[in-house]
Amino acid sequence: MAVTLASRHLSVHFGGHVAVNAATAEFRAGELTAIVGPNGAGKTTYFNLLSGQIRASSGQVLLGGLDITRASAPARADLGLGRAFQLTNLFPRLSVLENVRLAVQSRARAGFNFLARTGVRVDLIQQAHGHLEAAGLSARAQDTAASLPHGDKRKLEVAMLMALQPKVLMLDEPTAGMSADEVPRVLDLIRTLKAQGDRTILLVEHKLDVIRSLADRIIVLHNGTLVADGAPAQVMNSQIVKDAYLGTSPSTQRVAHA
Numbered sequence: 082m083a084v085t086l087a088s089r090h091l092s093v094h095f096g097g098h099v100a101v102n103a104a105t106a107e108f109r110a111g112e113l114t115a116i117v118g119p120n121g122a123g124k125t126t127y128f129n130l131l132s133g134q135i136r137a138s139s140g141q142v143l144l145g146g147l148d149i150t151r152a153s154a155p156a157r158a159d160l161g162l163g164r165a166f167q168l169t170n171l172f173p174r175l176s177v178l179e180n181v182r183l184a185v186q187s188r189a190r191a192g193f194n195f196l197a198r199t200g201v202r203v204d205l206i207q208q209a210h211g212h213l214e215a216a217g218l219s220a221r222a223q224d225t226a227a228s229l230p231h232g233d234k235r236k237l238e239v240a241m242l243m244a245l246q247p248k249v250l251m252l253d254e255p256t257a258g259m260s261a262d263e264v265p266r267v268l269d270l271i272r273t274l275k276a277q278g279d280r281t282i283l284l285v286e287h288k289l290d291v292i293r294s295l296a297d298r299i300i301v302l303h304n305g306t307l308v309a310d311g312a313p314a315q316v317m318n319s320q321i322v323k324d325a326y327l328g329t330s331p332s333t334q335r336v337a338h339a
């Protein structure tokens with residue numbers, strides 16, 4: 082499968098601290114990669130570098146072969162890089178339906194003139210209802226986003242990403258704070274997203290059962306360094322992961338392909 086997103090020797094330092102150290106990785110269409118590592122390993126910082134929330138000190142980010150290292154986060158989003166933030170994308174005072182409709186509209190690049198056509202507006206709303214149904218949120222369509230319980234907010238966020246249809250989807254602990262019975266629905270949603278149009282999905286995740294059920298591939302970061310990259314069975318059983326991820330050895334500095 083084609084490489085959609087890649088980082089080459091990507092680094093960032095904060096003062097004297099190297100948070101991500103020369104990370105080189107390629108992400109392919111149709112592949113879901115879990116990025117794991119102990120607290121402070123650099124997972125969120127690596128995500129921020131890929132999505133443009135922070136600028137790299139050195140190295141490159143490529144999207145569809147295009148060098149986007151200097152592109153802003155909104156420019157990257159326009160180019161098809163979608164990221165679910167932990168609930169910061171939601172419009173709290175708007176209804177659940179309105180939140181998703183805005184995402185559908187943004188995807189459709191619909192301006193006011195365009196929206197003035199009733200047929201188009203109805204179509205956008207129908208599409209929004211479709212995404213809400215897939216997310217299991219139809220019953221909450223008219224409630225404000227702010228009034229949703231945490232798990233439903235996360236589902237809404239995923240529904241909005243579905244509406245935006247990005248080529249690359251970055252999910253930051255999508256099941257964080259959810260009750261055990263809510264998790265399967267979100268995992269199903271992520272599988273649906275992956276199946277739609279051979280999407281590239283990157284997932285930062287701590288829960289091993291979520292990783293096992295979704296990941297085609299696992300990347301391990303430790304002290305900002307990419308220490309393992311491979312198929313889940315190999316990576317999870319490798320000594321380097323037992324050392325780095327389970328924290329039995331704090332000094333893992335090797336770069337290995339498990």
Ligand SMILES: Nc1ncnc2c1ncn2[C@@H]1O[C@H](COP(=O)(O)OP(=O)(O)OP(=O)(O)O)[C@@H](O)[C@H]1O
Pocket residue numbers: 095098100118119120121122123124125126127
């Ligand atoms: N803006 C910043 N300024 C200074 N240091 C930072 C900044 N952002 C991150 N760091 C440091 O970089 C390192 C990596 O942090 P990061 O949040 O990326 O780790 P993480 O793997 O996502 O951790 P967690 O699993 O706890 O969320 C940490 O030591 C953190 O303190």
